[in-house]
Amino acid sequence: MKDKIQALELALQNEKKAREKAEELLLSRTSELLEVREALQSKIQEHIVFFENILDSYIVMDTMGNVIKMNEAAKKLFGYDINKEELNVVNIIYRDDFEYAMNSFAKLIEDGFFQNYEARIYTKNKEVKWVQINSSLIYNEEGVIIAAQGIVRDITAAKENAVDFEEQREQLGAIVDHSTFGIVLAQNRKIIKTNNAFQKLMQYSEEELLGIPIDELSLEEAHEESRRLYSKMIAGEINQYSLKERYKRKDGTTFISKTSVTGVRDSFGNIKYQLAFIEDVTVKHKRRLMLNTLNSLTRSFIGKLTIHDIAWEIANVTARDLEFEDCVVYLVNKEENILEQIAGYGAKVDENKEIIDKLYIPFGKGIVGDVALTGKAELVHDTSKDPRYVVDDKRRYSEITVPIIIEEKVVGVIDSENSAKNFFTKEHLRLLKNVANLVSIQLTNAVNLERRIEAESQNKELLENLKRSNKELRDFAHIVSHDLKSPLRSINALISWFQEDYEDVLDEDANETFDKLNNKLEQMDALIDGILRYSSVSDKYTLSQQEVDVSEVLKEIQTILYIPEHIKFSYPEKLPKINADKTRIKQLFQNLISNAINYIDKEEGKVEVTFKELKHYWKFSVSDNGVGIAKSYHDKIFKIFETLGRKGKSTGIGLSIVKKIIELYNGEIYLESEEGKGTTFFFKLKK
Amino acid sequence: MENLSFLFIEDDEIEVLKFKKSLKKLGFTHRILEARNGEEALEILKKKEELPNVILLDLNMPKMNGLEFLKELKEDSHLRYIPAIIVTTSNNHQDMLESYKLGIAGYIIKPLRYEDYIKKIQRVVDYWMVNEVINF
Structure with a gap:
């Protein structure tokens, strides 16, 4: 029992710790998410600033068609100002174009x-205008559509006026x-022109960039897609396209870009210029990558209970996901003071999922061994400057090493090396720390689960034993x-026969002795009956749940019990009906009542029930x-076989039965008594 | 008045004596077949040479106890119609319930006093004497 409580307390503590860790983790992830969102917000702001300055009408609407942002040009075009009045685009669609508009909107969503x-x-003053709209959706970080933005061009005017x-x-x-x-x-x-x-971004001067084919600045991987879209634009199928590609800076490093290309056409509709917007999304991309990694790890941990899995x-x-060259997980082996490789990206395994030629690292050796000792994560930008670094097959220039800690003890190490210097960033470190935390939580939970399962099986065994001993007790009874x-x-019977057979020989003394003998037999019989009643109080076979009318019960008792004339028995008229076994x-x-009657020594007795x-x-x-x-007997009287009065009249079982019944209904019993004056038993039964 | 025949199944010698003495004391001359346990009783019944009008039996007996005997008895298409009455010291609810479930004609608890016992036996015998019983 004590062990069980300890185990449960331990489990509770662990759970608490795990929860705190989870909260910590959640907090850091939330702040990460916030940063990303802020970044996005500022980008949107940039978008808006940009579009507000262009000549074309620009509007942003929510998914219900309510315009939530419009630039000056849009205000002029529509005649509405959303700062002064609400504008829903559905309301201004020309009647004949309604179906077409809805179809286009559906296509936009798709x-x-x-x-x-x-x-x-329709403009506000009921003028009908021809417009040309290019629109795209705006998503939040979760990929949920939050709005649509569109550039609206008044082509009525464009037809009439040549654009300068x-x-x-x-x-x-x-x-x-x-x-x-x-x-x-x-x-x-x-x-022909750059800003x-x-x-x-590119680290080139304006002159250096002049005349350079656009494709030369970006990596090969997106060229095909880029050319495909471009020819579509030339063909007049599209006016604008966007794609993700990677640009190469002057120093050879690269960045990921989101590029939007718009075609500028001459009066014949032929593409004259290409206008491209290039946004460096490396940071955003990396952040999203890390968030995704963490998310997919969290998901994949579910249900995995061993550190190996x-x-x-x-x-x-x-x-x-993070494009690491390698990633190895070591498990601490306390007995031999070494770290044993239990997983590795790309490592070869045998049929038992055991790594072939696995790595062993002694405590304190190398960066991994050091981290196992200190419990502190390390980010090494240049291993050639770190004396701890041990060259394996060849030197790798940067390394990231994070311990997995459970209950303040290092149980494992996550490690990755990269051939480039400065490959790992603070973000990587933060991510791996989060991963290590996740593992810790998951394993703590797993241990708790194991403990709980064990405790449950112990409980089950206990219950089985209890059932068995209950049955044994019943059989015993x-x-x-x-x-x-x-x-x-x-x-x-034998005494009776003896008395009959020797009727002539037996004198009064002998017969009196036989009567006493018979009395003792009766006492013993009563005692056995009492034990049986006591043992069957909580016998489920005979326990029923019904509405018991207490007044009815008392009335019945009145007819069963012998109540001498000098004793007045009373109970209140109004008594409850309780849910119990009658x-x-x-x-x-x-x-209780027969006890009360038995112990009355006064000439005028009184037994009273109250409620x-x-x-x-x-x-x-x-x-x-x-x-x-x-007073000294108040506790004792509830114990089985304890009796205070004349021996023989009482068996000492009655009150223990009373107590057992009350316990059966989650109640309690106590008494107030004054020697020579009387006793009151109080008891409560749970409703 | 016609004589009845009882099969008295009981392992306790004194109980058998008690029953016999009671009948004698009450002036009955009914025939008593005796069996020490359920197994013995079934042997007697399966012979079918002489079938009792009423069976009186104890619950706790060695070898085959009362409930086991009752089960066997009730499975026999012929013997199952013989009324069986339990005579026991056990007022255990479970025993009582099981017995009635199997189909008994009565459940008598042995009182402590011999004189009370005689009175109960008298009533039981009187009752079966006013009954029409099947004579096999």
């Missing part, structure tokens, strides 16, 4: 964008130079009932004006 949507709208491109170019130049996006203007895919932001998930998922009672009957309730009252309803209990009392019970 594809994420649509282009060259042409339809008529030179003037526009001048205005564009101002925008372009202030944008935080890299902007490139190209003709036949050769650069400051792009030059900074978890270790393989870590090694594979981390290396694959059964045997007692027969084997002890039968001889008593035989003795009684026989037990009857036994309860009968024992009071409490919030959760029924409270009764049975009082008498009998001999009373000394």
Whole structure:
């Protein structure tokens, strides 16, 4: 029992710890998420600043069509100002174009964008205008659509007025130079103009970039896709496209970009220029990558209970998702003071999932061995400057090493090396620390689970034992009932026969002795009956749940019990109906009342039952004006075979039966008594 | 009045004596077949030479106890119609329930006093004497 409590307490502590860790982790992840969201918010802001400065109407609407943002041009075009009034695009669609508009909207939701949507709208002063709309969806970090943005072009006007491109170019130049996006203007895919932001991104000067084919600046991998989209634009199928690609800086490093290309057409509709917006999304991309890694690890940990299973998930998922060259997980072997490799990205395993040629590292050796000792994560940017580094097959220049800690003890180490210097970042470190925390939580939970399962099986065994001993007790009672009672009957019969046979010889003294003998037999019989009743109080076979009318019970007791004339028995008229087993309730009252009657020594006796309803209990009392019970006996009397009065009249079982019944109904019993004056038993039964 | 025949199944010698003496004291001349346990009783019954009108039996007996005997008895398409009455010291609820479930004609608890016992036996015998019983 004590062990079990300790085990449960330990489990509780562990659970608490695990929860705290989980909260910590959640907090750090939340802040990460917030950072990403903030970054996104600022990008949107940039978008808006950018679009607010362009000449075309720009609107942002929510998924219900309510316009939540519009630039000055849009206000002028529609005649509405959302700062002053609400505007829902559904309300301004020209009646004949309604179906077309809805279809286009459906396409927008499905594809994420649509282009060259042409339809008529009503302006505020009921003018009908032709507009051309290019639109795309805006998603939040979870990939949920939060809004749609669109550029609305008034083509009614465009038809009438020739656009002065030179003037526009001048205005564009101002925008372009202030944008935080890299902007490139190209003709036949050769650069003719770049903005400051792009030059900074690429580390080239404006002159260096002039005349360079756009494809030369980006990596091969996206070229095919880029060319495919470009030819579609040339063919007039699309006006704009975007793609993800990787740009190569002057120093050879790369960054991931989200590139949007818009075609600028001449008056014949032929593409004259290509305008590209280049956004460095490396940081965003990495953050998302890490978040995804953490998420997919969290998911893959579910249901895995051993460190081996978890270790393989870590090694594979981390290396694959974060583009690490390797990722190894070591387990601490306390007895031999070494670290044993239990998982490794790309490691060969035999049929038992054991690694072939696994690595062993002594405590304290190398960076991994050191981390196992200190319990502190390490980020080494250049291993050639770290004396701890041990060259394995060849030197790898950066290393990240994070301990897995459970209950303040290092149980394992996650380690990755990379051939490039400065490969691992603080973000990587933070991520791996989170992963290690996750493992710790998962394993602690697993240990707790194991403990719980063990405790449960112990409970089950205990229950089985209890069941068995209960059954044994019942069988025992059964045997007692027969084997002890039968001889008593035989003795009684034998005495009778003896008395009959020797009637002539036996004098009065002898007969008196036989009467005493018979009395003792009766006592013994009563005792056996008492034990049987006591043992069957909690016998489930005979226990029923019914509505018991207490007044009815008392009425019945009145007819069963012998109440001498000089004793007045009373109980209140109003008594409750309680949910219990009638026989037990009857036994309860009968024992208390007959006790009360038995111990009355006064000429005018009084036995009284009272009742009071409490919030959760029924409270009764049975009082008498009998001999009373000394304080020192108040506890003792409830114990089996304890009797205070004349031996022979009582068996000492009655009150223990009473107590057992009350316990059966989660109640309690106590008494107040004054020697010579009387006793009151109070008892409560749970409603 | 016609004589009845009882099969008295009981392992305790004194109990057998008690039953016999009681009948004698009450002036009955009914025939008594005796068996020490269920197994013996079944042997007697399966012979079918002489079948009792009423069976009186104890519950706790060696070899085959009362309940086991009752089960066998009730499975026999012929013997199952002989009324069987339990005579026992056990007022155990479970025993009582099981016995009635198997189909008994009565459940008598042996009182402590011999004189009370005689009174009970008298009532039982009187009752079966006013009954029409099957004579096999």
